Amino acid sequence: MIQDNAASVIGGAMIKMGKHRESSYSGLAAPAALGALRDAGITKDEVGAVFCGHAFGGMLTGQRIVKELGIGDVPVTNVDNACSGGATAVHLAVRAIEDGHCDIALVIGVDKLTQFGGGTLPLVQEDPEVQNGIVMPAVYAMRARRFLHERDATVEDLAAVSVKARRHGAANPYAQFQSEVTVEQVLDSRPIADPLTLMQCCPTGDGAAAVVLMSERERKRRGAQGMRAAASVLHSGQFEAGFRDMLRPEISYHSARDAYEAAGFGPEDLDVVELHDAFTIAELVYYEALGLCEPGESVGLLRDGRTAYGGDVVVNPSGGLLSKGHPVGASGVAQVVEALWHLTDRAGARQVENAQRALTHVTGGGIAGLDHGACTIHLFERTA
Amino acid sequence: MTDQESVLQPVPDTAADDRPVVTENGGLRGGRCQSCGAGSFPRAYICPSCNSTEIHDAELPGEGSLYTWTTVHISPTFATPYTLGYIDLSDGLRLLAQVLAPQEQLRCDLPVRLATSDQSPTGWGFVPVEGATA
Numbered sequence: 001m002i003q004d005n006a007a008s009v010i011g012g013a014m015i016k017m018g019k020h021r022e023s024s025y026s027g028l029a030a031p032a033a034l035g036a037l038r039d040a041g042i043t044k045d046e047v048g049a050v051f052c053g054h055a056f057g058g059m060l061t062g063q064r065i066v067k068e069l070g071i072g073d074v075p076v077t078n079v080d081n082a083c084s085g086g087a088t089a090v091h092l093a094v095r096a097i098e099d100g101h102c103d104i105a106l107v108i109g110v111d112k113l114t115q116f117g118g119g120t121l122p123l124v125q126e127d128p129e130v131q132n133g134i135v136m137p138a139v140y141a142m143r144a145r146r147f148l149h150e151r152d153a154t155v156e157d158l159a160a161v162s163v164k165a166r167r168h169g170a171a172n173p174y175a176q177f178q179s180e181v182t183v184e185q186v187l188d189s190r191p192i193a194d195p196l197t198l199m200q201c202c203p204t205g206d207g208a209a210a211v212v213l214m215s216e217r218e219r220k221r222r223g224a225q226g227m228r229a230a231a232s233v234l235h236s237g238q239f240e241a242g243f244r245d246m247l248r249p250e251i252s253y254h255s256a257r258d259a260y261e262a263a264g265f266g267p268e269d270l271d272v273v274e275l276h277d278a279f280t281i282a283e284l285v286y287y288e289a290l291g292l293c294e295p296g297e298s299v300g301l302l303r304d305g306r307t308a309y310g311g312d313v314v315v316n317p318s319g320g321l322l323s324k325g326h327p328v329g330a331s332g333v334a335q336v337v338e339a340l341w342h343l344t345d346r347a348g349a350r351q352v353e354n355a356q357r358a359l360t361h362v363t364g365g366g367i368a369g370l371d372h373g374a375c376t377i378h379l380f381e382r383t384a
Numbered sequence: 385m386t387d388q389e390s391v392l393q394p395v396p397d398t399a400a401d402d403r404p405v406v407t408e409n410g411g412l413r414g415g416r417c418q419s420c421g422a423g424s425f426p427r428a429y430i431c432p433s434c435n436s437t438e439i440h441d442a443e444l445p446g447e448g449s450l451y452t453w454t455t456v457h458i459s460p461t462f463a464t465p466y467t468l469g470y471i472d473l474s475d476g477l478r479l480l481a482q483v484l485a486p487q488e489q490l491r492c493d494l495p496v497r498l499a500t501s502d503q504s505p506t507g508w509g510f511v512p513v514e515g516a517t518a
């Protein structure tokens with residue numbers, strides 16, 4: 001029995017991810033927001049609250065976007081949570097509906113990284129690790145180095161993550177990269193932070209995505225279809241001054257544990273996973289954190305094709321961040337849109353057949369003493 | 385709370401210290417909580433373990449092992465390439481620092497020690513302990 005105040009995603013849209021230097025934040029996000037409303041079959045006047053995730057949009061980004069649609073006089077909340085900003089906005093919308101604050105919420109995720117002219121994500125200079133020269137690729141590169149040291153794994157295994165991602169992305173018209181690559185091409189691309197090469201890092205990009213969430217009572221009344229948020233979990237990292245096992249990021253483990261407990265189903269029930277593959281190593285580490293396999297088994301899972309089409313669960317059918325790029329605040333919402341398309345049989349050439357349940361996962365932010373600053377996990381189930 | 389002495393004032397930073405990182409004895413200039421004994425580097429302003437603000441200067445061990453490392457080829461902070469690593473100090477603290485060693489000598493769990501160096505963009509870093517096996 002689904003509660004009247006349960007939240008479901010009933011509409012979504014995104015723009016093509018890529019380098020859109022000519023677009024403003026509104027220019028990126030307004031088409032996605034309007035697309036989500038139309039997809040949900042609602043009008044602008046029915047939106048009861050807006051949540052906008054972004055990291056670099058500046059003050060009142062959400063208001064700048066929704067005024068273009070004539071949405072006003074409702075609470076608009078802007079959220080920064082680095083790579084989890086968009087998914088945090090989804091989380092807040094789920095909570096707002098569950099807590100009875102509104103029946104229909106619009107969520108927007110947007111960011112424009114080309115404004116920084118390329119290179120690594122700008123980090124906050126107040127952090128001591130940043131002062132010592134840390135960049136995001138280096139965080140993951142050090143994780144990769146330790147992974148190669150502790151596991152029976154090679155750089156070819158890392159490259160295989162990019163090969164799978166780009167193969168999936170080749171079928172996704174919304175991806176920035178729509179071409180396949182080989183292990184050799186990945187390893188021969190220029191070094192970024194050893195052992196990670198350029199093609200093992202998500203490209204700089206701009207993007208926006210939007211979803212409409214609705215209470216169960218309202219959804220039933222309208223007969224709208226979509227996917228129910230069976231779990232919506234947000235965690236922050238725990239500071240640790242000493243040893244930390246970089247192959248077991250506690251923030252993702254804890255978030256996944258709580259999400260499965262809330263949903264009442266587990267990793268073995270998933271058909272689609274969109275996880276945070278900002279760098280190749282991340283996917284291997286997160287297979288284990290999300291319970292898709294036992295700790296130590298992630299390389300075998302990938303090698304055996306169990307996370308690709310025809311396997312146990314399709315991980316990153318969109319091509320992931322490695323194909324789409326990672327416009328920080330947009331990514332978490334874009335994952336939810338991808339999940340919605342699969343759970344409503346609208347994913348086109350990349351449709352995961354008969355997909356019933358999906359997981360989306362974003363985590364990130366580089367802070368000294370933390371795995372990551374934030375992690376958001378959502379579990380979705382096709383509405384009956 | 386209008387008493388002059390109770391008005392909270394900001395501190396320049398919760399981890400600010402302009403003095404050299406390497407002490408005269410080759411140790412690491414950090415802090416130690418007077419309440420629970422937790423070490424910190426850079427010296428913490430508030431102890432994350434017990435929230436005491438009684439944290440005194442302390443010389444932390446300059447020796448440890450290299451948990452992992454990477455050579456960075458793209459950076460807005462320093463000229464590239466440079467090598468970073470996480471060092472687990474012998475007293476249990478972990479810190480990120482520059483690592484100064486030939487590529488062929490780098491490996492996980494390599495014994496390293498703190499050193500001042502003009503080869504490092506920060507002026508200090510960790511070097512392999514002499515005689516450590518590669």
Ligand SMILES: [Zn+2]
Nearest residue numbers: 417420431434
């Ligand atoms: Zn203490």
